[in-house]
Amino acid sequence: MTDRKKKILAVALELFANDGFSATSTKKIAKEANVSEGLIFRHFENKKGLLNALVQQAIARISVILIPILNEKNPKEVIQKTVELPFNIDKSEYPFWKLQFKLKWENDYESNEKMQPLLDHLAWAFTTLGYPEPEKEATILNHIIESISIGILRDGVHSQESLKTFLIEKYNTPTK
Amino acid sequence: MTDRKKKILAVALELFANDGFSATSTKKIAKEANVSEGLIFRHFENKKGLLNALVQQAIARISVILIPILNEKNPKEVIQKTVELPFNIDKSEYPFWKLQFKLKWENDYESNEKMQPLLDHLAWAFTTLGYPEPEKEATILNHIIESISIGILRDGVHSQESLKTFLIEKYNTPTK
DNA sequence: GTCTATAGGATGATAGAC
DNA sequence: GTCTATCATCCTATAGAC
Numbered sequence: 027m028t029d030r031k032k033k034i035l036a037v038a039l040e041l042f043a044n045d046g047f048s049a050t051s052t053k054k055i056a057k058e059a060n061v062s063e064g065l066i067f068r069h070f071e072n073k074k075g076l077l078n079a080l081v082q083q084a085i086a087r088i089s090v091i092l093i094p095i096l097n098e099k100n101p102k103e104v105i106q107k108t109v110e111l112p113f114n115i116d117k118s119e120y121p122f123w124k125l126q127f128k129l130k131w132e133n134d135y136e137s138n139e140k141m142q143p144l145l146d147h148l149a150w151a152f153t154t155l156g157y158p159e160p161e162k163e164a165t166i167l168n169h170i171i172e173s174i175s176i177g178i179l180r181d182g183v184h185s186q187e188s189l190k191t192f193l194i195e196k197y198n199t200p201t202k
Numbered sequence: 203m204t205d206r207k208k209k210i211l212a213v214a215l216e217l218f219a220n221d222g223f224s225a226t227s228t229k230k231i232a233k234e235a236n237v238s239e240g241l242i243f244r245h246f247e248n249k250k251g252l253l254n255a256l257v258q259q260a261i262a263r264i265s266v267i268l269i270p271i272l273n274e275k276n277p278k279e280v281i282q283k284t285v286e287l288p289f290n291i292d293k294s295e296y297p298f299w300k301l302q303f304k305l306k307w308e309n310d311y312e313s314n315e316k317m318q319p320l321l322d323h324l325a326w327a328f329t330t331l332g333y334p335e336p337e338k339e340a341t342i343l344n345h346i347i348e349s350i351s352i353g354i355l356r357d358g359v360h361s362q363e364s365l366k367t368f369l370i371e372k373y374n375t376p377t378k
Numbered sequence: 379g380t381c382t383a384t385a386g387g388a389t390g391a392t393a394g395a396c
Numbered sequence: 397g398t399c400t401a402t403c404a405t406c407c408t409a410t411a412g413a414c
Contacts, residue, residue: 028397044309048224051389062399067391069397128307130356131300133220137356162368169349170342177345180306180313192338204379227407238381243409245379381414389406396399 031069033059035083038076043121046128047077081135084126088140096143101151102198108148108167109193112175113183124179141168167197207245209235211259214252219297222304223253257311260302264316272319277327278374284324284343285369288351289359300355317344343373 037059041050052073056063070076095111098104115123130137145164152160170193177186213235217226228249232239246252271287274280291299306313321340328336346369353362 030398046222046224046307048222052391053389063390064392064400065398073390124307130352131222131304131307159368162365165365166346166369169346169353172352173345173349176306176348189338189341192335193342206380228409229407239408240382240410241380247409249408379414381412383411383413385408385410387407387409390404392403393401394399395401396397 030059030061030065034061034066034069034076035079039080039125040121042077042080043124043128047073047132052076080125081129084122085140087122088126089143092141092144096147098147101154104147104151105167105197106194108144108171109190109197112171112178113187113190115175115178115183120179123175127176127179144168206235206237206241210237210242210245210252211255215256215301216297218253218256219300219304223249223308228252256301257305260298261316263298264302265319268317268320272323274323277330280323280327281343281373282370284320284347285366285373288347288354289363289366291351291354291359296355299351303352303355320344 034055038050038055041055041058052066053063055076056066066073066076070079091111095104095107098107129135145168148164148167149160152163157163174186174189210231214226214231217231217234228242229239231252232242242249242252246255267287271280271283274283305311321344324340324343325336328339333339350362350365
C-alpha cells in the first residue's frame with residue numbers, strides 16, 4: 027500500500043467520522059490529503075468503495091482489540107477488562123470508533139456481529155460467577171459500555187470517568 | 203400551519219431519520235410530499251432551517267413525553283417507568299427517535315440537555331431509596347435505556363423485550 | 379400559498395498524459 | 397501511481413407568475 031493511498035484512507039476516516047459520509051466530498055478528501063481527486067477513484071472504485079475499505083480495516087482492528095479479553099480465563103477479569111474498554115480508547119482512535127457508531131445508523135451496514143464474541147464471552151463469565159441470568163447480564167453490560175463509549179467519543183473521557191470504578195465495584199459485589 | 207407545510211415536515215422527518223440529513227435532497231422531499239421544491243424554501247429559509255424546525259418540534263415533544271415520569275412521586279415507580287420508556291415507543295414514532303439519536307453525532311447540535319430533567323429525577327429516586335451513589339446509578343440507568351432504545355430502533359422491540367422485566371426485577375432487589 | 383423555470387455551483391466519476 | 401482537465405448530473409436556492 028502506497029503512502030498516498032494510506033493518506034487517503036486516514037483523511038477519509040477522519041472526515042467521514044466527523045462530518046459524515048454523505049457530507050464529505052471526494053474533493054475535500056483529496057484536498058486534505060494533498061492528492062488529486064482522480065487518484066481516489068483509481069485506488070477505490072468509487073466513494074462507497076473507499077468507505078468499504080475503511081470498514082474492512084475496522085473489522086480487522088476490532089477483532090485485534092478484543093483478543094486480550096477473549097483470551098482471559100478469569101471471569102472477574104473478563105468483566106473488569108470489558109468495563110475498562112471504553113476508558114482505554116486513545117484519542118487518536120476517536121475517529122475510528124466514531125465512524126463505527128455512526129455506521130450503525132446506516133441502513134446497509136449490518137452492525138455488530140463484530141462484538142458478538144465479546145457478548146458470548148461475557149455470558150460465559152457471568153455463568154461461571156453464578157449469575158441467574160448470564161445472557162441478559164451480558165447484554166446489559168454491553169449496552170452500558172456502548173453508551174459510555176458514545177459519551178466518551180462525544181464529550182471526552184472525563185465526562186464518564188467516575189463511572190469506571192463505580193462499575194467495577196458494582197460487578198464485584200453482585201446481587202445474586 | 204398549512205397541510206402542505208405539515209406534510210413537508212412529516213416527509214422530511216422520515217427521510218432525514220432513515221437516510222440522513224445530507225443524503226436527503228430537497229428534491230426528494232418535495233417529490234414524496236407531492237409538493238413543489240420551491241415551497242420548501244418558502245416555508246423554511248433553507249434546508250437547514252427545515253431541520254431546525256424538526257428539532258424544535260422534538261424539544262417540545264420530548265418534554266411532553268417526560269411529564270408522567272417527572273410528576274411521579276413514588277421513587278420505585280420513577281425507575282420502573284424509566285425502564286419501560288424505550289419499550290413503549292410506538293412504531294410510528296421511530297423516525298422521530300431515530301433522528302434524535304442521529305443528531306447526537308452532528309457536531310452542531312448540542313444534544314441532551316433535553317434528558318437532564320429525567321436524570322435529575324432519577325437521581326432523586328435513587329437517593330430516596332437509599333442507594334449509596336444515586337447520581338452514578340442514575341447515569342448508568344440512563345445509559346442502559348439509551349442503548350436499549352438504539353437497539354429497538356434498529357432491530358425492533360422484540361430484540362430487547364426480554365430485558366424489560368429483567369431490569370425491573372433487578373431494580374426491585376438492589377445490592378445496597 | 380403554491381407552482382414552474384432556472385440560475386449557479388458542487389458532486390461523483392472518467393479519460394488521457396506523464 | 398499520479399495528475400490535470402473535463403463531463404454529466406444533481407443540488408440548493410431564487411424569481412416571477414398565478
